Amino acid sequence: MERNTRSLNELEQSEELSNNDILEIMNGPDDGRIYEIKKDQITIGRNNDRDFIISYEQSVSRIHAEIHIHNKKYYILDCESLNGTWIDDKQIEPKKETLLMPNQIFSLGDVKLRLRSKDKD
Numbered sequence: 402m403e404r405n406t407r408s409l410n411e412l413e414q415s416e417e418l419s420n421n422d423i424l425e426i427m428n429g430p431d432d433g434r435i436y437e438i439k440k441d442q443i444t445i446g447r448n449n450d451r452d453f454i455i456s457y458e459q460s461v462s463r464i465h466a467e468i469h470i471h472n473k474k475y476y477i478l479d480c481e482s483l484n485g486t487w488i489d490d491k492q493i494e495p496k497k498e499t500l501l502m503p504n505q506i507f508s509l510g511d512v513k514l515r516l517r518s519k520d521k522d
Contacts, residue, residue, distance in 0.1 A: 421437075421518055421519040421520050422437075422438045422475075422516065422517070422518055422519065423435045423436060423437050423438060423516075423517060423518075423519045424436045424438065424443070424445075424453055424468070424514050424515070424516055425514060425515045425516075425517060426455070426512060426513070426514055427506060427513040427514060427515055428511075428512065428513045429457070429458065429511070429512060430457055431455070431457065435519075436452070436453040437519065438468075438470075440452075441469065441470045441471075442467060442468070442469050442470070443467065443468045444464070444466075444467050445461075445465050445466045445467070445468070445509060446461060446462055446463050446464045446465040446466070446480075446482075447459075447461050447462065447463045447465070448463040448464060451464070455509065455512055458510060458511060458512050459510075460483075460484045460509075460510025460511040460512070461482075461484070461509050461510045461511075461512055462480070462482035462483050462484070462510070464480045464482075465479070465480060465482040465486070465509050465510070466478060466479050466480055466482065466486050466509055467480060468501065468516075469498060474500065475500070475501040475502075475503075475516055476498035476499060476500055476501060477493065477498070477499050477501045477507060478496065478497065478498050478499070479493055479494070479495045479496070479497075480495070480496070481495045481496060482495070482509070482510070483510075484509075484510035484511070485510070486507065486508070486509055487507060487508040488501065488505060488507045488508075489505070489506075501516055502516075503516060503517065503518065504516070504517050
């Protein structure tokens with residue numbers, strides 16, 4: 402597989418990331434905490450059986466959202482959470498995959514996260 406050698410600006414405008422992608426919490430007590438993406442479907446929520454657990458924040462549902470990878474593109478799906486999943490201050494429709502762009506900040510309840518390449522800071 403080719404190594405991603407594009408500039409950060411080109412990466413931000415692209416619809417796909419490399420194989421070294423992470424989710425990063427952008428606020429609250431876990432600000433800066435990361436989760437390395439190693440599979441095609443990631444579950445997120447307060448439950449201990451989630452892939453990426455955000456247990457401290459009550460605005461995050463036990464089973465809040467999933468991230469799916471199809472054809473090197475990332476999609477987020479809200480699992481009918483109580484406080485919703487938001488991209489660019491717009492709530493996404495529950496149970497419908499929504500394209501998630503590289504470096505885009507999204508919110509699960511009050512928690513802000515970003516999908517980014519591990520190789521780019």
